Amino acid sequence: MKVLGIGDNVVDVYIPERIGFPGGNALNFSVFAKKLGHDAEFIGTFGSDFFGKNVKKILAKLKIKNDNSRTLQGENGFTKVELKNGDRKFIYSNHGGVTKTEGVFARPEYFWDKDLVHFNINGNCDQLIEYVNRENTKIIYDFSDFKINENKLQYLILRIDLACFSMPNVSRSSVSAFCKTLKKINSKISVLCTSGSKGAYFFEGKTNQLTFVEAKKIKVKDTMGAGDSFITYFSLNYFEKNQKKSIKSILEAATDFAALQCLKDGSFGYKFTIQ
Structure with a gap:
């Protein structure tokens, strides 16, 4: 598949070690997609620093x-x-730097040959969704913990194929009710809700089916990028043309992929020292 992650790129600075790990939802998607053997591109805005x-x-x-x-x-x-027992805690952010202040630029032709495009709530480029040909290209959108107003949520849900949310402390009934609310906006929407160590849910609007998978029990080194790796693996396999795998099997394989990610430092293991 030809895929594109468009939006944010971030350096996660681990303290007190003063080591920088590249990350960001959109960039992580591109990196993980490449690792999984796909033709992956990233479009964003880099600082000059x-x-x-x-x-x-x-x-x-x-x-x-x-x-x-x-x-x-x-x-x-x-x-x-800061890392505490393998779980990352964000203690400061410059809110995207030039990605936030200047946005992300793209031309319509940048999307023409793509099978799947990843947008996200921190990407500062939602308006570019209008450039995507929905007949040929699937759109996934990572809402993270979805701090977004209702009008913006409705606008996006109408224009995407897979909505991804981080929902760490909710019940199955709450997830089901939330997904059905989104289906009222877009009857064909699919929804992926990750809940960290509690597992993940997938709701398919076409069938009204809610599927749950448990998280894999491992000794975590670093949870940075775990959700992004899960979303990437799942979406690439779910939207693969002529795929005949069951939803449950894709969720289980995505869980295994995310668990392996939790054994690495940073979002995907690459780092540099900050002087």
Whole structure:
């Protein structure tokens, strides 16, 4: 598949170690898709600073196309992170740096040959969804913990194929009710709700079926990027043309893929030292 992650790129700065790990929902999607053997591209806005330069160096090593991205004067997106028992805690963010202040630029033709495009709530490029040909291209959108107004939520749900949410402390009945509310907006919507160590739910609007999978029990090293790896694996397999796998089997395989990610440092293991 030809896939595109468009939106945010962030450097997660681990303290007190002062080590930077590239990440961000859109960039992580592209990296994980490439790892899974797909033709992956990233489009975003890099800062002109030390962080932006290092993210681009790492993408070059990974051979992920990003030449439709812009580099602008200013700060790259970054956060400061502490690890506590393997779980990452964000203690500071510059809210995306130039991605937030300048946005992300793309032309309609950048989407023409793509099978799947990933947008997200931190990408600052929702207006570009209108460029995607919905007849040929599937759209997934990562809402994270969905701090978004109702009008914006309705606008997006009408225009996407798979909505992804982080819902760590909810019951099955709450997930089911929430998904059915989204179906009232878009009868064909599919919804993926990840709940960390509690597992994940998938709701398919076409069938009204809600499927649950338990999380894999492992000794976690770092949870950074776990949700992104799960979303990437699931969406690529769910939207694969002529795929005949069951939803349950795809969810289980996505769980295994995300569990492996939790054994690595940072979003996908690549790092650089901050002087």
